[in-house]
Amino acid sequence: MFTNIQWDKMILAFGETLYMTVVAGLVCFVLGLGLGLCLYVTDKDGLYENKWLNAVLTTVVNLFRAIPFVILIILLLPFTKQVVGTILGANAALPALIIGMSPFYARLVQVALREVDYGVIEAAKAMGASNWDIIFKVLIPESKPAWLGGLTSTVVSLVGFTAMAGVIGAGGLGNLAYLDGFQRGFEDVTLIATALILVLVFSFQWLGETTIAAIDKRSNIAKKPGQVKKGIAIVVSAVLFAGATVTVIYQATPEGDNTLIVGATAVPHAEILTAIQPLLAEQGIELKIVEFQDYVLPNKALAANEIDANYFQHEPYLTQEIAQNGYDIVSVSKVHIEPMGAYSNQYTNLADLPMNATVLMSNSVSDQSRILALLAGEGIITLSDGVDATTATFTDIVSNPKNLQFKYDIEAKLLPTAYQNDEAAVIFINTNYALEAGLNPEADSLLLEGGDSPYANIVVTRTDNQEDSKIKVLIEALHSQTAKDFIIEKYEGAVLPIE
Amino acid sequence: MITFKQVTKQYSKGNEQITAVQAVDFTINKGEIFGIIGYSGAGKSTLLRMINGLELPSAGSVIVNGFDLQTLDPKSLRTQRQTIGMIFQHFNLLWSRTVAQNIALALEVAKIPKNEIQARVQELIILVGLEGRESAYPSQLSGGQKQRVGIARALANNPQILLADEATSALDPETTEAILALLTDINQKLGITIVFITHEMQVVKNLAHRVAVMEEGSVVELGDVLTIFQNPQKAITKRFVGEATTESDYELTLDELAHKYPQGKLWTLHFIKGDVEKPILATAMKKYGVDFSIIQGSIAKTKEGSVGQLTVLVQGDDQRQLMDVKAFIQSQSVNVQEVAH
Numbered sequence: 001m002f003t004n005i006q007w008d009k010m011i012l013a014f015g016e017t018l019y020m021t022v023v024a025g026l027v028c029f030v031l032g033l034g035l036g037l038c039l040y041v042t043d044k045d046g047l048y049e050n051k052w053l054n055a056v057l058t059t060v061v062n063l064f065r066a067i068p069f070v071i072l073i074i075l076l077l078p079f080t081k082q083v084v085g086t087i088l089g090a091n092a093a094l095p096a097l098i099i100g101m102s103p104f105y106a107r108l109v110q111v112a113l114r115e116v117d118y119g120v121i122e123a124a125k126a127m128g129a130s131n132w133d134i135i136f137k138v139l140i141p142e143s144k145p146a147w148l149g150g151l152t153s154t155v156v157s158l159v160g161f162t163a164m165a166g167v168i169g170a171g172g173l174g175n176l177a178y179l180d181g182f183q184r185g186f187e188d189v190t191l192i193a194t195a196l197i198l199v200l201v202f203s204f205q206w207l208g209e210t211t212i213a214a215i216d217k218r219s220n221i222a223k224k225p226g227q228v229k230k231g232i233a234i235v236v237s238a239v240l241f242a243g244a245t246v247t248v249i250y251q252a253t254p255e256g257d258n259t260l261i262v263g264a265t266a267v268p269h270a271e272i273l274t275a276i277q278p279l280l281a282e283q284g285i286e287l288k289i290v291e292f293q294d295y296v297l298p299n300k301a302l303a304a305n306e307i308d309a310n311y312f313q314h315e316p317y318l319t320q321e322i323a324q325n326g327y328d329i330v331s332v333s334k335v336h337i338e339p340m341g342a343y344s345n346q347y348t349n350l351a352d353l354p355m356n357a358t359v360l361m362s363n364s365v366s367d368q369s370r371i372l373a374l375l376a377g378e379g380i381i382t383l384s385d386g387v388d389a390t391t392a393t394f395t396d397i398v399s400n401p402k403n404l405q406f407k408y409d410i411e412a413k414l415l416p417t418a419y420q421n422d423e424a425a426v427i428f429i430n431t432n433y434a435l436e437a438g439l440n441p442e443a444d445s446l447l448l449e450g451g452d453s454p455y456a457n458i459v460v461t462r463t464d465n466q467e468d469s470k471i472k473v474l475i476e477a478l479h480s481q482t483a484k485d486f487i488i489e490k491y492e493g494a495v496l497p498i499e
Numbered sequence: 500m501i502t503f504k505q506v507t508k509q510y511s512k513g514n515e516q517i518t519a520v521q522a523v524d525f526t527i528n529k530g531e532i533f534g535i536i537g538y539s540g541a542g543k544s545t546l547l548r549m550i551n552g553l554e555l556p557s558a559g560s561v562i563v564n565g566f567d568l569q570t571l572d573p574k575s576l577r578t579q580r581q582t583i584g585m586i587f588q589h590f591n592l593l594w595s596r597t598v599a600q601n602i603a604l605a606l607e608v609a610k611i612p613k614n615e616i617q618a619r620v621q622e623l624i625i626l627v628g629l630e631g632r633e634s635a636y637p638s639q640l641s642g643g644q645k646q647r648v649g650i651a652r653a654l655a656n657n658p659q660i661l662l663a664d665e666a667t668s669a670l671d672p673e674t675t676e677a678i679l680a681l682l683t684d685i686n687q688k689l690g691i692t693i694v695f696i697t698h699e700m701q702v703v704k705n706l707a708h709r710v711a712v713m714e715e716g717s718v719v720e721l722g723d724v725l726t727i728f729q730n731p732q733k734a735i736t737k738r739f740v741g742e743a744t745t746e747s748d749y750e751l752t753l754d755e756l757a758h759k760y761p762q763g764k765l766w767t768l769h770f771i772k773g774d775v776e777k778p779i780l781a782t783a784m785k786k787y788g789v790d791f792s793i794i795q796g797s798i799a800k801t802k803e804g805s806v807g808q809l810t811v812l813v814q815g816d817d818q819r820q821l822m823d824v825k826a827f828i829q830s831q832s833v834n835v836q837e838v839a840h
Contacts, residue, residue, distance in 0.1 A: 123591035126551055126662075127652075128580035129608040137604060141595040217636040218594045 004186035009176065014196050015243055016090050017172035020162040021200070022244035024097035025155045031102040032154065033147065035061065036109025037135065043110075047131045061103040069164050072096050074296075077168075081304060087297075088290060088306045090172070093165035100161060101154055108150030112143040145216040152208025159200050166293060173197050179291050183266045183436055203236055260470045261288045262459075263298040263310040267432045268338070268487070268495050269457070272478070273311065275486040279477040285470050295364075302462060303327040309471060311335065311478075314455040316366045316390040330463050333475040334456040334498045336487060338431035339449035340370055341441045345422045350380055350446055353425060358405045360424035362412035369393065370455055371428045378447060380404070390454055431494050441494040456498050500692050501527040501550055501660065505559035508545050508716075519545040521716035522559070527709075529659075532686050532693040534707030534724075536700065536739060542716040543696040547662055550694060551583040552576050564659065581609050584653025588665035590645040592637040598648050599624070599633040605655035623651040627681065643674035650681065654689075661685070663695035667702060679705045700739045704728070704801050712736045725803045729769055729834075741797070752794060753838055756812055763814040764821055765794070765838040768828065770807030779831050780811070787824050789815040810838065 035057065041047040042054040067075070073096040077087050080095045116139055124138045140147075163174020173193040181190030210233045260280065264270040273289045280287045290307055292298045298310040299321050309332075313321075318331055347353060361371050373389035375381045382399040383392050394406060410418060415429040416437030431441050441448055449455065459478065461471055477483060484497040508520040520542045527533045537543045548554040549561045552568040560567050566579055584605075592601050599620050606616045624633060627647040637645055646666060653661055663682070667675040683706060686693050697703060703710050703724060710727055712720040712735060720727065720736045731737040753765055768779075780791050792812040799806045815821045825835050 117589075117591070119587060119589055119591040120593055122553065123585070123587060123652075124604070124608070125553060126580060126583070126585040127605045127608045128577040128656075130577060133608050137607065138593065142593055144595060215595075217638055219638055 002188045002192070004180070004184075004188050005192055009180075010173075010189075010192060010196070013171055013173045013176040013193065014200075015246060016170065017159065017162050017174070017197070017200065018240060018243045020090050020093055020097060020165065020170065020172060021155060021158045021204075022241065024094055024101065024158050024162075025151070027094070027098045028101045028105050028154055028158070029151055031098065032105025032150075033109055033140075035102060035106035036113065036147070037139075039106060039110040040113040040139075041131075041135070047134060061106055064099060064103040065107070067100075069096065069100050069161055072100050073165065073168055077300070086306055087304060088168055088170075088301055090165075090170050092168055093162065093170035097158060097161055097165065101158055104157070105150060105154040108153065109143075109147050112146030112150055113139055115146055116142045145212045145218070148208060148212050148215070152205060152212075155204045155208070156201050159197060159204070163197070168297060173200075175293075178293065179266050185436065185438070203240065207233055207236055207240075258284055258470075259286045259288055260309070260474060261290060261307045262474070263290045263292055263301055263307045263312065265293075265295075265298075265312040265432065266291050267436055268336070268491060269311045271490065272336070272483060272487060275490075276474075276477040276480065276483050279480060279482060280473060283473050285473055287474070299325070299327055299329060299460070302329055302460060305462070308465060308468070309459055309461045309474065311457065311459045313460065314366070314457055316369065316454060317364075318458065318460060319390070320366055328463050329460050330466055331458040332461050332466050332471060333459045333478065335459060335478045335483075336498055337449070337453055337456045337496050339441060339453065339494070339496070340367070340374065340428055340455065341431060341434055341439075341445035341449070342374075342426050342428050342447040343419050343434070343439065343444060344426045344446055345419070346425060348446065350375075350378055350426070353380075353402055353404070356403050356405055357425035358407055358423075359426045359428070360407045360410065360415070360418055361428040362415060362430065363409055364412055365393075366390070367412065367428070367430065368408055370449075370453075372397070374428075374447065374449060435491065435494060440492070442492065500529040500564070501694065502562040503546070503549075503559070504562065506546070506549065506556045506561055507558040508542070508549070508554060509557045518716050520549075520556070523716075523718050524559075525711060525718060525721055527692065527694055529692055530686070530690050531708045532683070532695070532706055534703040534710040535694070535696045535713060536698065536703050536710060537696075537713035537735075538698055541713040543713045544664065546713070547664055547694065547696050550660065550662055551580050551585060581605075581656045582658050583660045583662060584650075584656070584658040585662040585664065586646065586649040586653050586666045588668045590637070590642075590649045590669075592645055592648055592652075594637050597634045597636055598629060598640070601637070601648055602651045602655055605652050609656045611656075619655065620651075623655060626654070626685075627651045641674075642670050643677060646670065646674075646678050647681070650678075650685070654685070654691075657689075658691065660692045660694065663693065665697060666695060668697070668699070675702070676705070682706060703739075704799055706802075708802065712739065723803075724801045725771070725806065728799060728801060728806045729771060740799075753810075756794065760812060760814060763812050766811055766813055766825070767836045767838055768807075768809045768811065769834040769836065770798075770809070771804070771832070771834075777831065779828055779833060780809075783824050783827055786827070787815065787820060789813055789820065789824055 039054065039057050039061065042050040042057065076096050076099065080092050081087050083095055084091045086092050120138060120142060121134060124134050162170065162172045166172060166175025166178055173196050177190045177193035180186050181193060210229060262273055264273055270289050270291050273287065277287045292312065295313065298312050301307050302310050315331060321327060322329065342350065361368060369390055369392045372383060372392045376383045380402065381397050383396045384398045387396045407424060412430055413433055415427055416433050416439065418424065419427045419429060426446065434441050459475060465471060487495050487497045503523045503525055506520055506523045507518065509516055509518050523546060535543045535546060545554050549556055550563055555569055560569060564582065568576060568579065571579060593604065596604065602620045602623050603616050606619060611619065624630060627650050629644065629647050629651070632640065632644065637648070640648070667678050670678060679702065682693060685691060695706065707724050709723050711718045712733065714735050719733045727736060728740055731740045757765060783789065784791060794810040794812055796809040813821060813824065815824065828835050
């Protein structure tokens, strides 16, 4: 039990989640309160009634509430780069967390303010109170339990959002549960990370409720928390804030000149990099691995100088990315090949496929070219003459004797699930996902790419740092005997090292 | 002190144009307690709020302490409002503040230095009789206590005018009496002008010197309370005065009696001031040998004294005798009115 848990990693992830939640929570509180007040006072019959301003604010709030959080993160990348200076790490998650949640909180504040009895506002006006007095002496204090309750909900939601922020390598418990727990199949990691998230959620919820009970004097039924409860609440807040602060300090620790930051996907890239970390350490280089959950950000981060190199893609994908985004990045070394495999629950040989059989593959265009080339190589289909195997598309098929039905609208990581659910006669699965799903490519596949494929996984750098001595050391280490032994032993031939 | 000059207030509700107050024209004197009575929707609440500028007239002007509120800039209007206290039907206290802090709010708004606030709050707490409840929250107080806090808060900045918006409508009769007594006391002690609105004649009787009766945005009758009670002119005023009886029942009874006793006469006797306790009827019976049957009677206590009303059926030997009786009763300064039927 719990053998896969690296407690230092777990504690760091806890700290990161706490950090993101507390910092984003505090900023959301200030922004949301301000925005909520503006919404309230500019509303009809408000202190500063302003139809147009109110319409604009309402639109902005609704707009940002409507954008799904993951999309918001991506949309905000240029802004984040400007403001935070990086698009990776916990700090880079903050703008999206804040912009995503502040409008939500603003709405809750507006609702809280609307609950304030108009009679009390009228009484204040009759006293000769200025609008400023009314806002700070009446509206805010009188709606305190409601907006504190809203803040509690906001912070609890933030804990959930930090998990999604893992997309940009923000770290945190959600990300750890996804990368180490789900992708590597370490269920104990998932369990503990989830339990810690729950601890956080319950702590924030309890703290919110206790505070509200202490300040709410609306009812004459005494429900004041006792001294002990107050004490615990103070200790819990202190621990939460201390945790967040420690993480801030930890994050502020500058990276030395000898740090090499490499972005990678979890399996097998990050694992191979971890295996060669000692080799780089011997040369005085600290290899820092940033794990990514997707295929878009690693190149973006590299081009934006956030990382020194990445190791997750093959040549055709890189070519496509450069063509699409104009990145100034370059392949510096081929490291390994993860053969694409064809899997089937019903057939043991491609030749046995019946007429009109369904062939399922990922929605990645370069994967599709690769699979078409593979099928053509096996003589199942024929591609038009002279077409480049790395850019072939379905329109290049000139003959399809079995009239195979191609389906290619699924996310690559869902392919193993599709295989388990028997969604198609043949399913092409990228080896890393096949491995994660517990398949053995050697034994279970109908067809496995050979080591001569153009789909070797490469180390990519920017053109400006490709000659860096640290990169040279990295490439050397990836081709060392240690790396080869690790790959062969660990992946039993499903991942093949390239000379 | 307060002058309404041809004040009209209109506002639009959807496509409809509503006239809340219509050409109101009267003056409230310094130091008096002035009541405005009317049913809900009569415009009395709007009229009251024009005194401290919570509502502004659409036409005409309201002059308070020599200022036309409409012409004041927002800052001067706020300063002016500090000289006009206001209390409310639902008290409108801040639940988040203690009794002392609620009272202090009015002083904070007036930018009174912190060190002076505490002493002034203590004075006010004693004035309204809330000693010992300083640190209680409104939720821990009874309705009467809450209104005392409201009064203290309204008096915090030594206003010259106190506006009361149905201040006792949410209170039980006993508490109402205590609050009315407090207001009367304050009026006498501080010489403060009190303007209140109500829909209860009882409150007018107990509190006001003068009263204006409002109906559909207009003031239909205005005068000192005693006159209004003795001699109500308008139907609505009569209704307020005779709230205790239902008019239609009364009329029916009179018709029946007139029919049954064609020889008799129906008189309504108006007693004023201290005469209610005199045995006028008994004396008349003995002296003239006539019979009185009491049909209906009421007595009301105003600030100036008691007002009584008695409707009787008189039966005598002949018309002359009855004329004598009438003259006798009138000689006792009781007004006799023949009830027409």
